[in-house]
Amino acid sequence: xxxxxxxxxxxxxxxxxxxxxxxxxxxxxxxxxxxxxxxxxxxxxxxxxxxxxxxxxxxxxxxxxxxxxxxxxxxxxxxxxxxxxxxxxxxxxxxxxxxxxxxxxxxxxxxxxxxxxxxxxxxxxxxxxxxxxxxxxxxxxxxxxxxxxxxxxxxxxxxxxxxxxxxxxxxxxxxxxxxxxxxxxxxxxxxxxxxxxxxxxxxxxxxxxxxxxxxxxxxxxxxxxxxxxxxxxxxxxxxxxxxxxxxxxxxxxxxxxxxxxxxxxxxxxxxxxxxxxxxxxxxxxxxxxxxxxxxxxxxxxxxxxxxxxxxxxxxxxxxxxxxxxxxxxxxxxxxxxxxxxxxxxxxxxxxxxx
Amino acid sequence: xxxxxxxxxxxxxxxxxxxxxxxxxxxxxxxxxxxxxxxxxxxxxxxxxxxxxxxxxxxxxxxxxxxxxxxxxxxxxxxxxxxxxxxxxxxxxxxxxxxxxxxxxxxxxxxxxxxxxxxxxxxxxxxxxxxxxxxxxxxxxxxxxxxxxxxxxxxxxxxxxxxxxxxxxxxxxxxxxxxxxxxxxxxxxxxxxxxxxxxxxxxxxxxxxxxxxxxxxxxxxxxxxxxxxxxxxxxxxxxxxxxxxxxxxxxxxxxxxxxxxxxxxxxxxxxxxxxxxxxxxxxxxxxxxxxxxxxxxxxxxxxxxxxxxxxxxxxxxxxxxxxxxxxxxxxxxxxxxxxxxxxxxxxxxxxxxxxxxxxxxxxxxxxxxxxxxxxxxxxxxxxxxxxxxxxxxxxxxxxxxxxxxxxxxxxxxxxxxxxxxxxxxxxxxxxxxxxxxxxxxxxxxxxxxxxxxxxxxxxxxxxxxxxxxxxxxxxxxxxxxxxxxxxxxxxxxxxxxxxxxxxxxxxxxxxx
Numbered sequence: 001x002x003x004x005x006x007x008x009x010x011x012x013x014x015x016x017x018x019x020x021x022x023x024x025x026x027x028x029x030x031x032x033x034x035x036x037x038x039x040x041x042x043x044x045x046x047x048x049x050x051x052x053x054x055x056x057x058x059x060x061x062x063x064x065x066x067x068x069x070x071x072x073x074x075x076x077x078x079x080x081x082x083x084x085x086x087x088x089x090x091x092x093x094x095x096x097x098x099x100x101x102x103x104x105x106x107x108x109x110x111x112x113x114x115x116x117x118x119x120x121x122x123x124x125x126x127x128x129x130x131x132x133x134x135x136x137x138x139x140x141x142x143x144x145x146x147x148x149x150x151x152x153x154x155x156x157x158x159x160x161x162x163x164x165x166x167x168x169x170x171x172x173x174x175x176x177x178x179x180x181x182x183x184x185x186x187x188x189x190x191x192x193x194x195x196x197x198x199x200x201x202x203x204x205x206x207x208x209x210x211x212x213x214x215x216x217x218x219x220x221x222x223x224x225x226x227x228x229x230x231x232x233x234x235x236x237x238x239x240x241x242x243x244x245x246x247x248x249x250x251x252x253x254x255x256x257x258x259x260x261x262x263x264x265x266x267x268x269x270x271x272x273x274x275x276x277x278x279x280x281x282x283x284x285x286x287x288x289x290x291x292x293x294x295x296x297x298x299x300x301x302x303x304x305x306x307x308x309x310x311x312x313x314x315x316x317x318x319x320x321x322x323x324x325x326x327x328x329x330x331x332x333x334x335x336x337x338x339x340x341x342x343x344x345x346x347x348x349x350x351x352x353x354x
Numbered sequence: 355x356x357x358x359x360x361x362x363x364x365x366x367x368x369x370x371x372x373x374x375x376x377x378x379x380x381x382x383x384x385x386x387x388x389x390x391x392x393x394x395x396x397x398x399x400x401x402x403x404x405x406x407x408x409x410x411x412x413x414x415x416x417x418x419x420x421x422x423x424x425x426x427x428x429x430x431x432x433x434x435x436x437x438x439x440x441x442x443x444x445x446x447x448x449x450x451x452x453x454x455x456x457x458x459x460x461x462x463x464x465x466x467x468x469x470x471x472x473x474x475x476x477x478x479x480x481x482x483x484x485x486x487x488x489x490x491x492x493x494x495x496x497x498x499x500x501x502x503x504x505x506x507x508x509x510x511x512x513x514x515x516x517x518x519x520x521x522x523x524x525x526x527x528x529x530x531x532x533x534x535x536x537x538x539x540x541x542x543x544x545x546x547x548x549x550x551x552x553x554x555x556x557x558x559x560x561x562x563x564x565x566x567x568x569x570x571x572x573x574x575x576x577x578x579x580x581x582x583x584x585x586x587x588x589x590x591x592x593x594x595x596x597x598x599x600x601x602x603x604x605x606x607x608x609x610x611x612x613x614x615x616x617x618x619x620x621x622x623x624x625x626x627x628x629x630x631x632x633x634x635x636x637x638x639x640x641x642x643x644x645x646x647x648x649x650x651x652x653x654x655x656x657x658x659x660x661x662x663x664x665x666x667x668x669x670x671x672x673x674x675x676x677x678x679x680x681x682x683x684x685x686x687x688x689x690x691x692x693x694x695x696x697x698x699x700x701x702x703x704x705x706x707x708x709x710x711x712x713x714x715x716x717x718x719x720x721x722x723x724x725x726x727x728x729x730x731x732x733x734x735x736x737x738x739x740x741x742x743x744x745x746x747x748x749x750x751x752x753x754x755x756x757x758x759x760x761x762x763x764x765x766x767x768x769x770x771x772x773x774x775x776x777x778x779x780x781x782x783x784x785x786x787x788x789x790x791x792x793x794x795x796x797x798x799x800x801x802x803x804x805x806x807x808x809x810x811x812x813x814x815x816x817x818x819x820x821x822x823x824x825x826x827x828x829x830x831x832x833x834x835x836x837x838x839x840x841x842x843x844x845x846x847x848x849x850x851x852x853x854x855x856x857x858x859x860x861x862x863x864x865x866x
Contacts, residue, residue: 222731222732222734223727223730223731223732224723224724224727224730224731224732225730227716227719227720227723227732228723230709230712230716231709231712231716231720234709234710234711234712234716235705235706235708235709235710237705237706238705238706238707238708238709238720239709239720240666240687240688241664241666241688241698241700241706241707242688242720242721242774243688243689243691243692243720243721243778244720245689301709301711301712302711
């Protein structure tokens with residue numbers, strides 16, 4: 001638990017005792033080892049993928065796992081968790097956590113259904129309003145964290161309860177079914193695009209997930225905003241004294257998490273053709289799992305978006321292959337737990353960049 | 355005492371990969387002796403100490419304790435042999451009381467197996483009394499000042515029956531009064547026959563406290579001298595291997611116009627924080643190209659004043675007038691300060707200056723990112739070029755700009771903090787203990803850098819608890835006492851005595 005003693009850290013390399021510091025390797029070998037750990041979730045993803053092909057049932061000479069229908073299903077199934085996990089990655093990188101995202105998803109699903117079905121709104125205004133609600137909810141939590149200095153765990157735990165409560169009040173506690181058509185109490189047909197696929201192959205939610213994932217990856221790689229995010233996670237005080245707008249970045253990060261949770265909620269409503277206030281329960285934990293498997297440190301300051309995307313896909317493949325082999329859903333949970341621990345343990349073995 | 359020394363280390367060697375951290379070092383510690391260990395960072399002090407305290411268990415050579423050969427399996431083994439170490443960063447649990455800390459892991463038990471709190475407190479009190487400290491053993495360690503915490507550590511060592519005490523830079527975080535007290539404690543321990551290995555960068559202390567000095571350089575013993583007879587220059591020369599006349603530069607340009615002017619600055623905190631002394635009537639000015647020193651005892655409010663000027667202090671009602679270039683200056687936060695050309699190098703390098711786990715590059719560019727971005731996108735090429743140039747200019751020694759900053763030595767880490775702040779092109783540089791925990795070679799380089807910056811017209815306000823540093827570096831020394839400026843001594847009339855007298859509030863009225 002304790003960080004390595006700063007006394008040791010501050011001294012010149014030859015003086016440091018080896019006990020406190022991971023093994024130093026020659027530079028070239030070190031680079032290889034380091035990139036393995038940096039992209040561990042990618043290697044894990046490939047490994048799980050290969051294993052899945054190997055253990056997949058074969059029907060009519062065709063590998064079921066590899067069938068395009070199945071692969072599309074996997075990505076569709078992880079798309080909501082994946083989108084939430086993208087937002088969660090930002091939050092965890094600044095050393096925070098957002099427990100409210102699952103509840104915000106439920107709130108957004110209810111909002112989508114209510115606005116279209118009960119208020120007769122069009123798709124675009126509905127989506128914009130719901131996204132705004134999600135972003136505003138996240139930003140409010142971020143502002144409370146930043147202004148009052150309360151830990152994000154507590155603030156978003158409260159946010160979870162509040163979002164769930166608002167969703168129940170808004171919906172009267174019941175799921176609101178979405179019927180399509182032009183009449184009253186019916187949603188515009190175009191909203192059903194969310195449950196469809198492009199060319200019958202790539203599900204729309206999967207496309208959204210991949211697009212957002214790649215976009216976030218680019219943002220994290222090359223923007224000043226991302227440098228600020230990493231800096232706050234690395235040493236908030238140093239970041240503040242260096243002129244990083246810590247509060248603003250923090251509010252933005254939570255707003256992003258809320259916005260993406262709301263988007264996942266819209267997709268959820270579109271896929272299930274209903275908005276229920278209980279939707280998304282526990283999704284926050286799956287999203288955190290994806291981030292952790294992706295190698296992002298819960299302490300903040302280090303991690304990658306590519307890892308998170310790979311982590312989400314890895315979880316999806318795992319669930320899929322276990323289901324294909326008719327393995328009990330409860331066993332799936334245990335396996336998921338083991339994978340999370342294994343991923344975190346791997347990160348512990350990672351040598352520090354020297 | 356017997357004739358055989360408490361500790362005799364002979365032919366100690368240790369390699370890390372191809373690097374000799376220690377080679378063929380002999381060191382003896384006798385009962386009742388203070389043996390000072392000197393050397394620049396990387397000279398092998400830490401390795402030697404880690405071997406003696408059982409942290410490093412594989413090495414060449416032999417160790418004898420009271421004439422018997424020993425080989426420690428770990429720090430616990432060294433402790434059993436009576437060797438205790440007091441690290442620079444104290445190993446105390448802030449949320450536990452003094453007594454609980456002293457007996458952590460070996461709490462005395464009652465007959466029913468619960469912790470015998472009363473006995474624990476009594477023994478803690480006894481040990482503290484031996485050290486001349488009258489502290490309530492029920493107090494939380496987190497509420498103690500650093501000097502008091504150190505006493506708790508020493509008390510713990512005593513409770514372990516330590517006969518050899520290793521002290522790693524014990525005065526680094528102490529105010530002068532606390533240093534005096536520590537020296538009294540050391541004298542007490544010495545009388546009791548404890549052998550002390552004393553590591554410090556501060557020459558003046560060594561002269562006062564040490565019976566013998568061993569200087570390490572490049573992993574070997576550069577020489578062993580008697581501090582009563584050897585001159586300071588001799589010792590420094592042993593440490594760096596060359597003469598250091600140029601350590602304290604001279605000959606400076608004439609300062610320019612007044613850049614920073616502070617009149618009657620006072621901050622009434624909204625919620626007073628214990629241990630903080632907010633400015634309570636500060637008058638000072640710094641001209642372009644001038645180095646002004648900020649002296650005062652621990653708790654006089656030096657850090658708080660610098661933080662206030664950087665917009666990073668506690669919130670509260672502010673009185674008085676601060677101007678930069680004659681225009682009012684009221685920083686709301688570090689960002690506004692940086693925008694007005696004010697930069698700050700904080701005292702706590704690790705806690706507030708750097709992201710230790712991040713690369714040198716990440717740290718250097720953090721403050722000046724906006725000058726290296728287009729539409730929010732970072733221009734990698736510009737970053738690489740800027741960082742390379744800055745590292746070269748400050749002669750930062752790092753394997754590459756991509757290594758974690760934690761792998762650099764203290765002096766080089768400090769240069770990284772400087773590089774970061776200088777990239778913002780400041781006109782006023784606020785420095786809080788800029789050479790703390792920095793070896794003498796890097797110190798000289800930092801002094802040279804400060805002179806160079808001042809010659810380029812940058813105004814520097816520098817807080818330091820090392821009086822020789824202030825006296826040699828500064829054009830003027832402003833003395834704080836309880837948050838107020840009590841004296842402003844020009845270079846000609848600034849002496850250690852004058853500064854100390856003012857810092858203690860002796861001639862406060864005179865200076866008004």
